[in-house]
Amino acid sequence: MKIQIKKSTILIGLLLIVGFILPRFAGEYYIHISVLVLFYAYMAVSWNILGGYAGQHSLGHALFMGIGAYTSTYLFTVIGLTPWIGMWLGGAFAGVIGGFVGYLCFRYGVKGPYFALVTIALAEAAVYIVTNIPSIGGAQGLEVAWTGNAPQLMQFDGKSGYYYMILVMTIIAVWLSSWLIKRRFGYQLLSIRENEDAAEALGVNTLRLKIQATVISAVMTALGGTFFAQYFTYINPRAVFGEGPSVQILLFAIIGGIGTVWGPVVGALVLIPIAELSRGWLGGTFAGAQILLYGTVLVLTMLFMPNGILGLYHKFLGKFQNRQSDGGKSEAL
Amino acid sequence: MSLLEVSNLRRDFGGLTAVHDLTFSVEPGEIVGLIGPNGAGKTTTFAMLSGFITPTSGEILFKGTSINKLKPHQVCLLGLTRTFQIVQPFPDMTVLENVMIGAYTHHPNTVDAKKKAMEVLERINLAHKAEEQGKILTLPELKRLEIGKALATEPSLLLLDEVAAGLKDVEMEEILELVRQLNREGITFLIVEHLMKVIMNLSHRVIVLDFGQMIGQGTPAEISKNPAVLAAYLGKED
Ligand SMILES: Nc1ncnc2c1ncn2[C@@H]1O[C@H](COP(=O)(O)OP(=O)(O)O)[C@@H](O)[C@H]1O
Numbered sequence: 122m123k124i125q126i127k128k129s130t131i132l133i134g135l136l137l138i139v140g141f142i143l144p145r146f147a148g149e150y151y152i153h154i155s156v157l158v159l160f161y162a163y164m165a166v167s168w169n170i171l172g173g174y175a176g177q178h179s180l181g182h183a184l185f186m187g188i189g190a191y192t193s194t195y196l197f198t199v200i201g202l203t204p205w206i207g208m209w210l211g212g213a214f215a216g217v218i219g220g221f222v223g224y225l226c227f228r229y230g231v232k233g234p235y236f237a238l239v240t241i242a243l244a245e246a247a248v249y250i251v252t253n254i255p256s257i258g259g260a261q262g263l264e265v266a267w268t269g270n271a272p273q274l275m276q277f278d279g280k281s282g283y284y285y286m287i288l289v290m291t292i293i294a295v296w297l298s299s300w301l302i303k304r305r306f307g308y309q310l311l312s313i314r315e316n317e318d319a320a321e322a323l324g325v326n327t328l329r330l331k332i333q334a335t336v337i338s339a340v341m342t343a344l345g346g347t348f349f350a351q352y353f354t355y356i357n358p359r360a361v362f363g364e365g366p367s368v369q370i371l372l373f374a375i376i377g378g379i380g381t382v383w384g385p386v387v388g389a390l391v392l393i394p395i396a397e398l399s400r401g402w403l404g405g406t407f408a409g410a411q412i413l414l415y416g417t418v419l420v421l422t423m424l425f426m427p428n429g430i431l432g433l434y435h436k437f438l439g440k441f442q443n444r445q446s447d448g449g450k451s452e453a454l
Numbered sequence: 455m456s457l458l459e460v461s462n463l464r465r466d467f468g469g470l471t472a473v474h475d476l477t478f479s480v481e482p483g484e485i486v487g488l489i490g491p492n493g494a495g496k497t498t499t500f501a502m503l504s505g506f507i508t509p510t511s512g513e514i515l516f517k518g519t520s521i522n523k524l525k526p527h528q529v530c531l532l533g534l535t536r537t538f539q540i541v542q543p544f545p546d547m548t549v550l551e552n553v554m555i556g557a558y559t560h561h562p563n564t565v566d567a568k569k570k571a572m573e574v575l576e577r578i579n580l581a582h583k584a585e586e587q588g589k590i591l592t593l594p595e596l597k598r599l600e601i602g603k604a605l606a607t608e609p610s611l612l613l614l615d616e617v618a619a620g621l622k623d624v625e626m627e628e629i630l631e632l633v634r635q636l637n638r639e640g641i642t643f644l645i646v647e648h649l650m651k652v653i654m655n656l657s658h659r660v661i662v663l664d665f666g667q668m669i670g671q672g673t674p675a676e677i678s679k680n681p682a683v684l685a686a687y688l689g690k691e692d
């Protein structure tokens with residue numbers, strides 16, 4: 122047997138090395154941008170398990186991000202519970218809500234654009250509910266009190282601590298996502314996306330699988346929500362439950378390559394730096410310039426590369442290599 | 455014990471009764487043909503047998519178990535799998551992966567499922583297309599893939615809905631031969647077919663539907679002489 126090191130393995134190795142040593146060389150500003158890249162990559166990977174693999178396009182994933190952010194922050198603020206624990210409680214809470222939402226939608230055949238609408242409505246409902254509960258901050262939101270450099274409370278002096286935390290989270294998420302897609306669970310999710318009736322006829326328990334995908338995706342997204350709260354040290358209903366985060370989460374997956382392992386990462390890696398840098402160049406207001414940019418990129422993506430950046434890359438690769446089969450899934454990378 | 459026992463099966467769509475008081479059984483090892491003019495209720499019957507729609511009334515026993523209320527995936531797990539009249543591939547998955555979805559039903563491990571799927575691809579003469587996307591196949595290939603996916607679930611009863619429709623003679627003969635072979639290996643078939651040629655050629659026994667009711671059954675030879683059948687069905691067909 123010939124020992125073969127795949128190109129993708131080398132690439133991933135290089136990425137990891139660069140990832141781990143980056144804070145030694147980069148200034149705070151670039152570390153900040155890297156944190157954003159990793160955070161949105163993480164969120165997009167989480168969304169992708171439900172939206173990309175199972176093909177159930179949630180447009181209200183901020184619901185789960187908000188649950189994670191609010192649960193850990195509230196528990197920290199009120200009883201001083203460390204976010205390291207609060208994070209998992211938030212994840213569990215989001216998992217239960219995700220399971221409930223998934224059950225109700227999928228049990229009653231809500232799918233496609235209707236599922237998207239229901240998720241938007243639920244996230245929007247969450248904005249209003251949280252806004253109207255003064256004890257969890259109401260419209261003002263919650264602040265994460267700074268306690269100095271306290272890793273045990275998920276608070277770090279400087280940005281490197283946060284950077285390493287989200288780096289590890291992203292690595293685990295990508296690993297989980299690539300592990301899932303290589304086994305029965307992942308293939309069955311794909312089959313649901315591709316043709317639900319055919320899947321069901323071949324013994325796939327489509328209802329159970331869609332609910333499971335929702336729960337996994339919700340838990341992962343909520344864990345990211347806690348990170349968001351700790352990093353920005355301030356949350357309010359619209360910032361974590363609103364349409365802004367909902368759209369951003371799925372944007373990177375769609376632009377990078379929906380339903381692929383690396384698409385969501387590539388999407389964030391390409392788009393976040395452009396967005397951040399252009400913010401400086403354009404000098405415009407934060408919201409205006411970014412939304413315009415994201416909107417333009419999204420429309421161009423849909424028009425010219427429906428399979429995202431990775432799809433485009435594979436298309437060119439295919440032209441050169443005459444589509445030699447790699448014996449594996451074309452989705453794999 | 456019959457493999458499949460259907461008694462007084464009925465399905466209404468609003469005011470329309472698509473299947474009306476249908477009673478028949480399928481014995482292990484048989485190839486049973488289900489024929490009837492367009493709109494006779496054949497596809498509706500298949501949809502009920504495979505769990506896609508629930509009967510309005512009546513009873514379906516498969517291997518002695520009532521499957522009326524089961525979901526399609528549960529019916530499949532028991533060993534009853536259907537194909538679709540309009541082929542239903544997984545377009546953005548490879549041919550191998552298409553068949554693996556069926557194979558996973560009894561082989562949860564991916565290595566085993568892949569092995570099983572490769573065996574099936576050899577059987578349906580699609581092994582050379584294993585790494586192609588489902589969406590690039592031709593119709594004859596898609597028809598074979600449709601059988602292959604179902605075959606990979608290791609059914610004891612396979613329901614084929616118009617599996618020869620739209621094929622040229624050579625392609626059709628290939629599929630008929632496959633069905634005969636699989637039947638010799640122990641798989642029981644219930645097939646819906648529009649083309650008399652196919653049904654008469656393949657079936658041990660034929661059930662004739664018209665307006666959702668059984669109007670006759672028997673061997674292909676008997677059926678082709680049954681006056682009620684001739685009036686209702688054969689007269690309308692070419
Ligand atoms: N989902 C449905 N809703 C309403 N009517 C239906 C539905 N499915 C089938 N039918 C009607 O039931 C009758 C039987 O249809 P079908 O089972 O498809 O017949 P066949 O397969 O024998 O051509 C037809 O009159 C058809 O229009």
Ligand SMILES: [Mg+2]
Nearest residue numbers: 496497498539
């Ligand atoms: Mg039909």
